Amino acid sequence: MSEPILRLTGVNKSFGPVHVLHDVDFAVWPGEVTALVGDNGAGKSTLVKSVAGIHTADSGLIEFRGKPVTVHSPRDAADLGIEVVYQDLALADNLDIVQNMFLGRERGTPWLLDEASMEQAARETLASLSVRTVKSVRTPVSALSGGQRQTVAIAKAVLWDSNVVLLDEPTAALGVAQTRQVLDLVRRLAEQGIGVVLISHNMADVFEVADRIAVLYLGRMVAEVPTDEVTHSQVVELITAGRSGDLGLARPESAAI
């Protein structure tokens, strides 16, 4: 494999006295799905937001295609082609589907939006995600179900010609069929050469679509391994205890040697 499209080295992030990320190293390869797993509060969403420009890391290096970059705002991330589906979705309830999908990146001039082209593009993207349940792309988001909102959030991320897509628990609110679609989509994105990061608590999904698995434990990256080199139970152990056999945090005794 060539070089990672996105690489984080020694990233730290604290919220006041709470040290959430400790010297995290993390890499995303183009054309691969990297699963990011960890218990509740491990720091997965914080890591994603640091890449997305919502939070700025306190220290550490972010490299994009081998070059150090600064990501201080969502605009910076978007300019690099980094798209995020947030766990809490981040949709404006009072706007309709089209308006949400293009929020912050509206087509047309500042003085006259090109609604027609936005509506057509939104419809095509939703169609490609096989969204059967939405009555109209002009439905306000407040009228959508949880799963429909999630689909809109995902559609919003894949609408753009992106290099990296990070999905923070994208299937959490979805039914069986829609989960299937999202997992297929995740694979499809990777096949197009995009670096995909999937955060999920569902091990079956992770093992099905991920090429690599990265495990966060209490804000520390304890393992980053190819999926076919680990078993289900090893990953579960890594998530809950931070180590499993040779993998993960060193035992206190062995660290002393």
Next chain:
Amino acid sequence: MPKADPSPPRPVGAISDFGIDTTVRTTRQAGQDYVARLRGGELGSLPAVLGLIALVAVFWLLSDSFLTLDNTANLLAQGAGKMIIAMGLVFVLLLGEIDLSAGTASGVCAAVMAMHYVKAGNLLGGMGTTVFAVFAAGLLLAALLAIIMRIWAGAALSLLAVVIAAVGVPANAWYSAWVEMLLAVCVGAAIGCLSGFLVSKIGMPSFVVTLALFIAWQGVILQLIGEGGVFGIGGQHVLFDVANGSLSVNASWALFLIAAGGYAAVVLGEHRMRLRRGLVTAPTPVVFGKVGTVAVLGALATLALTQNRSPNPDLVTIEGVPYVVPIVLALLAAGSYVLNRTRYGRHIYAVGGNAEAAKRAGINVSKIRASVFVVSSAVAAVGAIVYSSKVGSVDPQAGGLNTLLFAVGAAVIGGTSLFGGRGKISHAVIGGLVLAVVENGLGLLHQPAAVVNIITGLVLLLAATVDALSRRRSATVGG
């Protein structure tokens, strides 16, 4: 935006999977959707429209002089000032913020404008050196803050106010009244820069900032006019005509053609484009119905207002559409355009709906938050011009008393939510009409101020209740 193309190549057959997405609905479906929306708590301005019809009917039954042409024109001019302030406030309310200072801020604008006229363009002489220095410094500070926030229009208007104040304009030039009105709007924009900065950059709640400013501006008005003083502006015919004059009969019909024709052209043009490109649009009969209703009502109103409505028709002729109508219509068109068609407007709705989502979309939330105060205060200055013109003078109570509460009330009664994210400029117009009818109608029935205030308060309470209930309702319906 470099990456505007939908990325993955789409499977052709997939479009049909999206089959439930319908772009063209029948009139019946549209009606059903509308009812469903109402049930879901999205009432919009429906309660206000129904209330307006009911109020007009009641006052028509109770008072012979209510639905006369003379009183109708008078009612429009009476209500226009607060209605215009309400139109600016909609921008602030859309963010879920409040501008309690809009009323007294508009009073400051009125006072400066009137002083400029009364003192023949010599603000320095009118204010005295110290006050003038503070005034100019305040304008410069506002410009500086606007530059820091990168709100260029606010900076430009603030600086323009400094220039007008410093240069002084000859009192009797044909353009001096226009300069005075421009000065009022510039001062309004500068005031908005100050409150916007305090709210969005310092991060104080807008309630506190604008409450403090509400009191402070009241003091400023008093300082400018002086205890018990009054600036008469009725002698300046342009300033006086703003709220008291009317278009000629021919101009009235021209206004009707421009307004109704423009509305029809925009709505029908958009509808045709949407049909042609297969986009979501209302059913054609509904669109035509809307355009037709506007045209018919507009024609009837123009016809009525172009009759001679003088109480002594033999002595004087009063006819034509009052100037306040085109003023309100122009602001309505401009405001609707900004909110619906521009990126700025879209971002206002986004910040009001979900500030966090807007931030994550890369929108400069604090700039949007500051800018709405500039809009609100500048528009309030237009309102100040209108209400000052109506009474022909500016006194220390200008913009005080109930002005602000009526303006907020107008927006909320019209259907704009106090919780942010939902509202239109037209709500301010409809709500403003409701309040103007209440005030005028009760006045005709010789009700004392006590009754007027109690009833107005109850109407507002009712509107706020509808807002809160419909919000609860839409929260439960939209899972």
